[in-house]
Amino acid sequence: MRLKVAAFLALAAGFWLPQVQAGVNVGSTRVIYQSKEKEANLSLSNSGEDGVPYLVQSWVSPYENRDESADEFIITPPLFRLDAKSQNILRIIATNAQNLQTDKESLFLLNVKAIPAKSTEQSSQNVLQIALKTTIKLFYRPAGLQGSLQETVEKLQWRAEGGHLTVHNPSGFNVVVSDLLINNKASQGMPEVIKPGNTVTTAIPLKNSDKLELTYINEYGSTVKAAPITVH
Template identity: 55%
Template sequence: MKRKLLTLASVVFCLSSTLAHAGVNVGATRVIYQGKDKEANLSVTNTVDDRIPYLIQSWVSEYGTDEATEKFIVTPPLFRLDPGSQNMLRIMAVQAKQLPTDRESLFAVNVKAIPAKSNDPGRENVLQIAIKTSIKMFYRPEGLPGNLIDAAKGMVWYSHNGQLLFENPSRYHLVVSKLVINGQEQKGLPDVIAPGQRGTATIKAKPGDSLTMSYINEYGSAVEASAVTLASQ
């Protein structure tokens, strides 16, 4: 009886801990949709690792939500992706006139990979689950002045009552990778600082402190901006 219980426990452990790792990859960590272009593209690849096809469902949502927005369409919205194959998603703005023309807008591209049932006898105890990937999409209107490098340089930092104040006067979103004050990494800034956003971070700071911010550029790499010395407000 004891041996049977141990065997049963082993089977349950196998079923609960052996998950099918999706072999579906998206071709970028972010999408920059240039307003002058008719569309933006994103590749989706099914590696040969899983040896099974996936049903791919894709849509664009407002950043921070999961519900599809009517401002963009993705084609094809639903398709089969076989092992070792690749397809290109075409993202098109269908309500571009409703988007601001004086600053970037932030959305998310969502790609859900739904695995097909495997007929491989060796995978019958594998729990297969759908996996969703969401990446940021920045809609950049045509003729927008400045660039992301200047936006990072133009960030305004102050110390007020022992707290860190920040302001992004640019027209670009800044995705914060790291914030360092006096050589110590700090937590408490928003992950994304929107155009025109200002606020108080839950970070202690005083006049004279040295501050360095690293941000994520268009290619998904962390870039360190020039150090600044905090002034009081």
């Protein structure tokens, strides 16, 4: 599926932004697609506070290349009108699952773009056309993947190498980092995601005997503090 922004804007002729408020709300901060299921769902709603419908376009992109569309998935409906105070369900369907890893999660981005209709009061006004975009993570989880996200965090391998922090994720799960404290001080420089099977080398100063406290984001979008560890 390759839905281009130009095509979207062409279909959106006559749709304009009244105010940057209210609008289309996404029902979750992430989607876990279980490979044993035929599809995954995401709810969308129009709060109706501005009283106008929205034209909504949705697509999946690779995590590493947010400007492209991912051929592994389609979303239905890809383009639709969402009236004020109404809801709709996006169906995410894996069409090329054979190209995805079977021993670890694959990470994608799910994009939702919306343009509100021109209000009655603005029918005779010149206003700026703006698309409002929301992006959330999409995890494709293969069947038979052993363990859990909590167990994965507990098994992360933290080391001080050359005076800097490195971490290895031996599992098949992605770990989304929210915060990292070193000796009770916030540390900058961690990647957003520690990917399955990857070793991440950072520029964060670290030495043996330092205490690490990781806060990560679980499958429900909540932040969770892991038990502190001491680097050896």
